[in-house]
Structure formats: structure tokens, C-alpha cells
Amino acid sequence: MEKTVSVGVVFRSNFNHLHHDGKGTTIYLFPILMHLKMSGFIKKIIFFAIAFFVFDKIFYAFLFISPHLESDKRLEKLVNGEINKEIIILGSSRGARNIIAKQIEDSLHLSSFNLSYPGSDIAFQEFLLQTLLANNKKPKAIILTLDDPIQLMPNDFINFRFDRLYPLAKYESINNEMIKRREKNFLSRFLILSRINQVNFNITEKKYSIWDSIRSNGSMPISFQSKDAAFNYDNAAQTYNKDNESLAKIKSFTNFQRLCLDNSIALHLIFPPNYKSHNRQFENRIRQLTHSEVSLFVHDTLNDVYHDKSYFFDERHLLVNGAVVFTNELIDMLKAKEHESAITVLGHSVQ
Known part of the structure; x- marks a missing residue:
């Protein structure tokens, strides 16, 4: 004889759960839904982080070329x-x-x-x-x-x-000196956009x-x-x-x-x-x-x-x-x- 299983949605302590009458198994829906939502959110965060990281590194070209443009x-x-x-x-x-x-x-x-x-x-x-x-x-x-x-x-x-240091910001020792003197913050150790200065965007030869x-x-x-x-x-x-x-x-x-x-x-x-x-x-x-x-x-x-x-x-x-x-x-x-x-x-x- 085929066993009848009833499935229903009930509420306990403000949590949605799926109740299985067979052996009283309870499957909570709220954590599953939140997990699905968080997974999407985390994916967006990871995608944004990767995109920002790639975008940030593009500006290294300005740091690289700056020293070559200096006369002194x-x-x-x-x-x-x-x-x-x-x-x-x-x-x-x-x-x-x-x-x-x-x-x-x-x-x-x-x-x-x-x-x-x-x-x-x-x-x-x-x-x-x-x-x-x-x-x-x-x-x-x-x-x-x-x-x-x-x-x-x-x-x-x-x-x-400091104006003599800005064009050489690609060098770690120079950036560390600016951090030491509070001209830059610690993020400049990781992010080009935090390390770069306005003068680095001037690509004319001095x-x-x-x-x-x-x-x-x-x-x-x-x-x-x-x-x-x-x-x-x-x-x-x-x-x-x-x-x-x-x-x-x-x-x-x-x-x-x-x-x-x-x-x-x-x-x-x-x-x-x-x-x-x-x-x-x-x-x-x-x-x-x-x-x-x-x-x-x-x-x-x-x-x-x-x-x-x-x-x-x-x-x-x-x-x-x-x-x-x-x-x-x-x-x-x-x-x-x-x-x-x-x-x-x-x-x-x-x-």
C-alpha cells in the first residue's frame, strides 16, 4: 500500500520550515533562502573586488613612466x-x-x-x-x-x-617614507590609486x-x-x-x-x-x-x-x-x- 506523505509550510519561532510527516524530518527554509541570497551577494563582492583590482593596476603605467620624465x-x-x-x-x-x-x-x-x-x-x-x-x-x-x-x-x-618623492612613488622605500611622514596611508602599500599622485598623470617630459x-x-x-x-x-x-x-x-x-x-x-x-x-x-x-x-x-x-x-x-x-x-x-x-x-x-x- 502506497504511503501518503504530506508536506506543509508551518511557522515556528518566526522561521519558515518544510515539515515531512514521514518521520518528523524538519527542513528549514529560511537558512536555505538566506544562503542562496548570500551566495549571490558574495559573488557580487568577489566580482567587484577582482574588477577593482584589475582597474587599480592599470594605473601602474603612470607610476612606471613618471621617473623617466623627470629632468633631475x-x-x-x-x-x-x-x-x-x-x-x-x-x-x-x-x-x-x-x-x-x-x-x-x-x-x-x-x-x-x-x-x-x-x-x-x-x-x-x-x-x-x-x-x-x-x-x-x-x-x-x-x-x-x-x-x-x-x-x-x-x-x-x-x-x-615631497614633490621630489611623488614621481618616484613606484619605489617601496619612497612610498614607505611618505607613509612614515603621513603623506600617504598604509593602503598605498596595496593600492596603486592610493599611492599615485596628481603629478604622475602629467606625462610630459620635464x-x-x-x-x-x-x-x-x-x-x-x-x-x-x-x-x-x-x-x-x-x-x-x-x-x-x-x-x-x-x-x-x-x-x-x-x-x-x-x-x-x-x-x-x-x-x-x-x-x-x-x-x-x-x-x-x-x-x-x-x-x-x-x-x-x-x-x-x-x-x-x-x-x-x-x-x-x-x-x-x-x-x-x-x-x-x-x-x-x-x-x-x-x-x-x-x-x-x-x-x-x-x-x-x-x-x-x-x-
Whole structure:
């Protein structure tokens, strides 16, 4: 005799279920329906994630091409371990324009390179030194030019040059530095759209400006004076207030010295000339913050060249003729340091 089975939908505790009278088997409909719905939802999520991942990676082309479009390739060479020189010059525009690396190299027979960036502060220079040591052969000496009086102060003239990092965002070390400085977030480690910057979308090849033409050894001396240049020598006594200093900049200045000392690199802190009297208060403050094993060099304040407007581009920067004079002073200083010490300052005998 055929067994009759009745199937019905009843409600218990607000759950739909299918009741089988044969042996009291209960099949719940709500979880099955939800499973079917969730499966569709999850599929949509997975599809969207894959589509977004593919879409995101398309933008890597902009990251890849950006470094090739830059005119100043010094930082990329630094990251790739291509700057292995015996003397490195660091600083802001005063280092870039006032010191001629090729002149030092030819005179001392020591390979030299200028890694100074106009508008850069001590925090950016610390980053450059860290990158140099991480990827390149360590130099024997570093020349760091100082900015009187804003070296350690918050200001609008020198800062961390993020604009130099943006074109190189494809490099992990560069992206990590931007994350460290909160210019990027951790998502930039995984997503191109989070790592990319507006400048990366500019696919035109960059050209040197008349002020920032870079020589083969990295220096950027200026050979002309602006026609409307209007500045006069300031002979007044210069002042300095340490209460205006930035603790972060002081920390970077201390770290910079420590990096050199820990790696047995001779560090020379340089006070380049301005078209004004030398700031003794600023010099004394720097001396207070300088390690005893670090040398300091002040330009020849009695040299008439530094009182002659025809050797200056503006109040803070020398023209190329003035840079030649100042670089010769540095060369004489390095030679004197070599001969006055029983321990070789540069790790090389200078003739």
C-alpha cells in the first residue's frame, strides 16, 4: 500500500520550515533562502573586488613612466645605488648653487657629487643621507651647508621636498617614507590609486629651468643676475632667537650628525656667505648643537668678494664666479683638515 506523505509550510519561532510527516524530518527554509541570497551577494563582492583590482593596476603605467620624465634624476640614482662618491655635498639652494662639486673633485682627486636640493630642509637632507647609506657605498666625507638663520626654524622657504618623492612613488622605500611622514596611508602599500599622485598623470617630459640646470656632478651654479635685482649689503649686527626653533628640525640635525659619526664619515658643517654681515649668534647656536667630532667652517668674512654685489645672484646665493671663490675656500679647508690631523679626515691622502 502506497504511503501518503504530506508536506506543509508551518511557522515556528518566526522561521519558515518544510515539515515531512514521514518521520518528523524538519527542513528549514529560511537558512536555505538566506544562503542562496548570500551566495549571490558574495559573488557580487568577489566580482567587484577582482574588477577593482584589475582597474587599480592599470594605473601602474603612470607610476612606471613618471621617473623617466623627470629632468633631475639624482634621487632615483640614489635609490638605485648609482651615487658612489667619496665626497657628498648636501644642503638647500645654497649648497646647490654655491659649491661646485667638479671643482672639488679636480683639486682633491676625490670623486664628488652635489645632492643639494633648492628649498630642502634638514629633515629632507636627513632622508637623503639615510637613502645614500642604505643603497650606496658610504662616502668618506659629507659637506652640509647651513641656512642662516632659518636652518632650524619653521618657515616657508625650506621644507621636506615631497614633490621630489611623488614621481618616484613606484619605489617601496619612497612610498614607505611618505607613509612614515603621513603623506600617504598604509593602503598605498596595496593600492596603486592610493599611492599615485596628481603629478604622475602629467606625462610630459620635464625640462630644466634657467635656475635649476644641473651639471654632471649635481651642482647648479647660476651664471646670470636678474636685471631687476635690487639688494644692498646689510652691515648690521645679525640676531638669532633659539625660541623660534623647531624641535623636529633639531632632532633631524642631531640624527644627521649621528648617522655620519656612526658610519665613520667626516662631517663638515658649512656657513656659506650671504650678502650681509655674518650672523655670529646663529653660528654660536649651531656650535652648541654640534658634536665635538664634527668640524665647522665659516667663509672668509674679510674677503672683499663677499661684499661685492657682482658675485651674488641675490642676498642668499652666489653667482658662478662667487661659487668658484667659495669652493676654493672649501678645498683649502679640506686640505688643512687633512694635514692638521694625525687621523685622515677624508680617508685619503690629499697632495
